[in-house]
Amino acid sequence: MSELAWWQRGVIYQIYPRSFQDSNGDGIGDLPGISARLEYLAALGVDAVWISPIYPSPMADFGYDVADYCNIDPIFGTLDGFKQLMGHAHRLGLKVLLDFVPNHSSDRHPWFEESRSSRDNPKRDWYLWRDPAPDGGPPNNWLSRMGGSAWKWDEVTGQYYFHAFLPEQPDLNWRNPQVRGAMDEVLRFWLDCGVDGFRVDVLWLLIKDAQFRDNPPNPGYRPGEPDHHRLLQSYTEDQPEVHDIVRSMRATLDEYGERVLIGEIYLSVPQLVKYYGVNGDGAHMPFNFQLLNARWKADEIAGMIRDYDIALPEYAWPNWVLGNHDNPRVASRVGTAQARVAAVLLLTLRGTPTLYYGDEIGMTDGEIPPDRIHDPAELRQPGICQGRDPERTPMQWDGSLPNAGFTDGRPWLPIATTTSVREQDGDRSSMLSLYRHLLSLRRSNAALVQGAIDNVEAYGDVLTYERRYGNQCLFIALNMGVEDATVQSRSGVVLLSTVSARIGENFVQGANSLAASEAVVVAV
Template sequence: MSELAWWQRGVIYQIYPRSFQDSNGDGIGDLPGIRTRLEYLAALGVDAVWISPIYPSPMADFGYDVADYCNVDPMFGTLDEFKQLMGRAHQLGLNVLLDFVPNHSSDRHPWFEESRSSRDNPRRDWYLWRDPASDGGPPNNWLSRMGGSAWEWDERTGQYYYHAFLREQPDLNWRNPQVRRAMDDVLRFWLDLGVDGFRVDVLWLLIKDALFRDNPPNPAYRPGEPEHHRLLQRYTEDQPEVHDIVRSMRATLREYGERVLIGEIYLPVAQLVKYYGAGGDGADMPFNFQLLNARWNAREIASMIQAYDSALPEHAWPNWVLGNHDNPRVASRVGIAQARVAAVLLLTLRGTPTLYYGDEIGMTDGAIALDEIQDPAELRQPGIGQGRDPERTPMQWDGSLPHAGFTRGRPWLPVDTTTSVRDQDNDVSSVLSLYKSLLVLRRSHAALVQGTIENIVAHGDVLTYERRYRNQRLFIALNMGDEGVDVQTQSGAVLLSTMTSRRGQAVVQGAIHLAAEEAVIVARGNE
């Protein structure tokens, strides 16, 4: 597998830094805390850690409002402590990825403070400023993804500025060459320190319509959805010019050798795959989020896999995401038994998997009382289900009360103590043991890393497919139903099952009986 890049061979593990490990008792996770848990991640078997934003920030949106792109917020530690973390990670064979947040800054960033100081400030055009409409209102009908108008009136200069998210997050003007150069300098700053790549936040939103035309109404909008869904985002996302920016970012990373560029892009597959670029000059991996919202049944998942694999350009490397900081956890979406099945799916599909912290122990969405809500998306639009706090609750390390080893102080969000890494570490039937076994199997079988995916079939509630590479043939069967079922297969050896009761049943002859909600991996042929 040496001909593949590390990010093609590897598995990425996302850390939400506020919630991973607190080292100083303030109830918020930090860089020294992450550093103390790197051995755990190396032993788990992942290959890279992706750390959500750690930059200096007023924390209006928990770090996605950046006030300084080239430093670390004191809440998380210091730049030296980041260097120490990265150095230790590299010693352990772990690559380090950072979140890059180029669409918008904080309104307290010096760039924006200069921009709003006067209409003739040299940085005025670094952001999106427009005169009022003829009635004195916003320039057009664009809506914020956090609710309300996307335009904020600035009394001092008599214009509106655009913010796709909170008003504290003004959007940068990526049509301005000076902005592009400044953000390229940011990438180089971290690359010079040794960072192994970036996940680029909301990559598909960077460019807006040059004519600032109104977005058309969305005929499929249903009451209760987020307000911005009332409009089709025709002029505020996925503009053709964004691909030039992606090419530029990719070119910068290429100067530093084997670095990876990952794009956060919530788009249908036909549009998503365009972000790979022509001949590999786009993002290395535009994130594939289909599993986050898929209906959990064999027919839909089979169709999804087939459509995605066939849509990929010849040069493209696939990827799959099962959970992240913006969506309900998989164990809450499909139940803990099916979360085991989902783990087998994620780690046997073709492409690079991304794990979300805590999914390896089956963490579920936390229970957040009304007076504990932190997420501005929910606070601004209560009751629409946009709150992201439940999937951001702290990691559960051990059974100690009251906070499961996450902090000795009061945690920023409540901590569930029903299970933990320590509880599961020596339990062969645990979710954690399953993930470890899957990661060992993936590392030792080239078919799971660089093999083709073939014969993707839904048989009622059962999804089956094969991974093939040279003389390796692996058969994967996933029972997404709650009843046992017989599945036809060629003879082979059972390499892994989600059911501990199958131990000792190492060989199958022509058929295998899957228990309810069981997944198996069978080695066929000369394996």
């Protein structure tokens, strides 16, 4: 496997820093807390940690409103502390990825403060400013992903500015070469610090229509969906010019050796794969989010796997994501029993897997009382937007109440459930043990890392496929149903099962049994 890059061989683990480990009792996770838990991650068997935003920020959207791209918010620590964390991670063999948020800054960023100071300020064109419509209203019908118009009136200069998210998050004008140059310097700052790559926030949104045309109505809109779904995003996302930006970012990273560029892109597979670029000069991995919203049906997942594998260009490396900070947790989506099956799926598919903190212990979405809601998307669209607080609750390290080993103070969000790392650590049948076994199995089997995926089929509730490399063939069978099932297989030995007692058992040629919610990996 040595011919593969580390990000092709490895497994990425996402940390939401506010919720991973608090070191100073203020109830908010921080960099010293992350550093203290790196041995746990190395022992788990992951290869890289991706840390959600830790830049100085007013925290209107919890770090996704950046006020300084080249420093650390005091809530989390210091720049020297981050460098120490990175050194600690590298000594343990872990790579460190940062969240890069280039679409928008905070309205308190010095760039925006200059931009809004006057119409003739040199940085005026660093953001998207427009005159009002003839009736005095917004320049067009573009909608914010946080609800309402995406245009905010500025009394001082008599124009509107565009914000795809909160009004406190004005969008940068990526058609301006000076903006591109400034953001390139940001990338270089962190690369010079030694980071191993970036996850780029909302990469597909960076360029907007140059003519600022109205978005057309969405004929498929259903009441109760987020407000911006009322329109098709024809002129506010996935514009052709965005690919020039992606190529430029990739070229900068390539100057630094084996670094990785990952794009957050919520698009259909045919659109998604274009972000790999021409002959692989785009993002190394445009995030593949299909599993986040998939119906948990064997035939649908089988079709998804086949279609994605076919759509990938020859030079493209696949990837799969099971959970993140913007979507309900997998154990809440499919249930705790099927979350074990989902773990086997994620870590045996072809391509680089990304795990979300806490999924390895089966954390579920937390219940957030109305007076503890923090997510601005939920506060601005109550009852419509799926709030993101439930999947951001603190990591549960032990069974102590009310803080689960996360903090000595009051956690910024309530603890979700009673399960914990300490409770599962010595239990061979636990979710944590399953993840450790899966990650070890993946690391030691070339077929799971670089092998082809073949014979993807669904039989009722059972999904099956093979991973092949050289003379090695692994057969994977996932019972996605609540009843026992049978599966046809060649003879072989069970290397892993969600029913741990079956490990080492022989599969026979022909029909073999699967318990409800059982997944197996068989060396055939």
